[in-house]
Amino acid sequence: MLLIAGTVPVPEMPLVLSPAHWEGDCLRLAEYDLPYTQGTMAMVSAALATTSYLGLPPPHVLTAGDIGTGSGTRLIYDYLAEHIEELHPEVLALHYCQPIIALMKKLYEAVSQLSSPPRLVADAGSMYAAKAANLSPHFDIFTPDPSEIAFLADFEASHPAYISRYLFENMEEKVTDLIEKAYACQGASKVLLVKGKVDYVAKEGKILHEIQEPNIPAMECIGGTGDTITGMVAAFLSGELDPEEAAVLAAKANRAAAEIVKPTPATRVSAIIDAFPQVFKENLCAWSGICIR
């Protein structure tokens, strides 16, 4: 089972655990319809598009409302820590949550006691918490953008808002150095997919892949286009691909979707997600040998 855990910006949303499915233009979780905009639901939507195409079970989603108070985050992490054994996901992907170090440590402690621990994916606030808790090397894959790789490379920083100025300046040009630094200071996961003008896939300190084409600058403006990559990575992992291959496919698919959509900076991420089935149909077999008839 692929389990995605992250908050949604709906204050009154209780803790919900449900498989995701489409209901018109909305994602449906239990009796809740949620728009697939920037954040956890963009990630879930991309994961669902991927699992649907591959004929895999849909992602299960553990979510709760949180608009920055940490309330939903606590519900999610406490529930996960207490129930991880019975949930026994093969892949656990942690997303938009308040970065609370104690909760991350508690969850990791529970995960590490499992006889067959899940593949661990983290992005957004959960990635910040994993790094701050010194747990990065235990995660299979992080999916930072250039500002976040600067954060992972800055041993002292507690949040990307506090990264050193010298790391922030010209960070897009220094990504390869930042990747090296992140591994050196134990801020990196086993595999890194750094999303940006060039997508870098690194493993154990070495950059193995650079995906540059097609380069569509408007994508950087669009909220959720990083979340879609993370969702696809998690879904590919649930199909038993290794993190390196999952990262490469997700990076290529995001770019190919942009090429189809031809976005402007005002485009919504839902348009990109809607293009994934076509992207997979046209490319996945050639890219990976995964051929769906």
Add this chain to the structure above:
Amino acid sequence: MVIGWFWKKRHELSEEVLERGLVLFHTVEQAIAGEKALKKAGITCRLVAPPPHLRKGCDVGVEIVLMEQTAVEKVLKEAGTPFIEVVHPKGERELLNIEKVTRLDNYVMVKAGNMKLTFDKNTGIIVNISGGGCPDIPYLYSQLVDKHLEEVTRPKELGRTLCALMLDRGWERALALWKGEELCSS
């Protein structure tokens, strides 16, 4: 399945802190009033003695979760409690205070830290927000996108986290660009 779950009492500050920040005040009276206002607003905090190198006012400060800096400043301002500043515990880190501006056809993207805000240079409408990882960012996206730069409630008034504070800086720069700086296509 919807899981019935009891709201848990917030843990003690020492158990949950990602990193601590410190609010500095001019007087002990202000520090006490500040702590009272913050606790009333549900913000985890406690009165502490600032380390010597951080003492700028009185010998009492309020320790907070640094992540909640935006919410802390907002509550203190609303309560009318004067404070000097919020500082990083080691006193050697400052919030990023540089922004990068990128022009794409009819749009301008302002990047501040891990946050990006893009607006239409002809209309002043915010068309997208990207980046960040704190839970209030998707909420801010829903509150700001498709609205005019001059008509929105500023991000640090709506959000609570450091991501919101970075977005606020991006919005502030975007507003300045909209109001006065020449917007040339590049």
